[in-house]
Amino acid sequence: MKYILLFILLIPLLASCQADKSALSKYPVQVGDIVFDEKLDDKNFKKCNPKESYGYQYYNDSKGFGYKGEKLKIEKELEALQLKSLGKENGYITIRFLVNCEGKTGLFRIEEMNEEYLKTNFDEKFLDALFKFTKNLNGWIPKEIQGKKIDYYQYLTFKIKHGEVSEILP
Template identity: 60%
Template sequence: MGKIFYILILASSLASCQSEKPVRKYPAQVGDIKFDEKIDDANFKRCIPEDQYRYQYYNDSNGFQYRGEKIAIIEKLAKSDIYSDKKTNGYITVRFLVNCEAKTGLFRVKQINNDYQETVLDNELKNKLLTFTKSLDGWIPKEIKGKKIDYYQYLTYKIVDGKVSEILP
C-alpha cells in the first residue's frame, strides 16, 4: 500500500511538471516602431540600437522641435493646397522617428473618425498628408545629458469637410 501511495505521489508530481516556455521579449517601450522592409527606407538609420529606449518628442522641456516651430509647418501646409473632395471628418495621425541627424523615417499612419474609432477616412488624403509629412526637413535633433538621441514625433491632422483645420500637437 505504501508503494502504491508513493508511486501515485511521484506520478502526479511528474505530470504537473511543464516544459519551460521561452520568455517573450517585449519592446523597449509601448509603441516602438519596428523596421518593416516593405514600407520603410532601408537607408534610414537609428542612432540608438532598436532594442533600447526611444524618447518621445515631449521627454524634455524643449517639447516640439522644428525650425520655425509649428507655425512653419502650418504655413508650408497652406501652400501645399492639400484637401479631399470627399468632405470627410476625423483625424489622420502620422507618427515617425527623428534620428540624431534630424532625418526622419519609420512613418506610420492611423485614421480615426470624430468618435475616435479607427477607420479609413480617405486614402488619397492620407497619402498626400504622409508625403507632406515626409517632406518636412526642419526637425531639430534632441540631446539628453549631452548625447544626441532618436525620438518619436507625430503630427495629427484634424480633418473638417475634407480639409486640414488644425495640426496637433
C-alpha cells in the first residue's frame, strides 16, 4: 500500500518534468548564434558550414585569438587612426562577428554599454568609424577543429574612456 501511495504522489511530479517540444524550436540552436538578416548582412558572405548546428567560438581551439600579427597589430592599426568621440563617454562597444573558414568576416552585430553595463548610445560617427575599422580587418586566421575547417564567432570589445579607446578586449 505504501508503494502505491508513493507512485500516485510521483505521477504529477513526473508529468511536470516533460518538456514542451514545440517551444524548443523557436530558439536558436546555440545561445548567441547570429542569424542572417538581409537588412544588416552582406548577402555575399557565406558560411563554410551552413548546416553546422554548433556555433564555435574563437577560443574553442588551443590557438585562441587568431589574427595575423596578434592583437598587438590591431591595437597599432587603431592607434594610427587616432579616433576620438565628440562626447567624452565611458563604456564599452562590442562588435561581434563570424569568421568563415576562408578568414572572411560577416554577420556583424554591435552592442553599446556604459560603465555600469547598461545599454547606451555612443557618438554615431565614432561608432561608425570603429565598425568600419573592425569590418576592414583582414588578417583573421581560419581555424580547424579535429581536422575540419570551421566557421567561428569572434568579438572585439573596445573599452572607451573619455571618448577614446583605452583598451581592446579580449
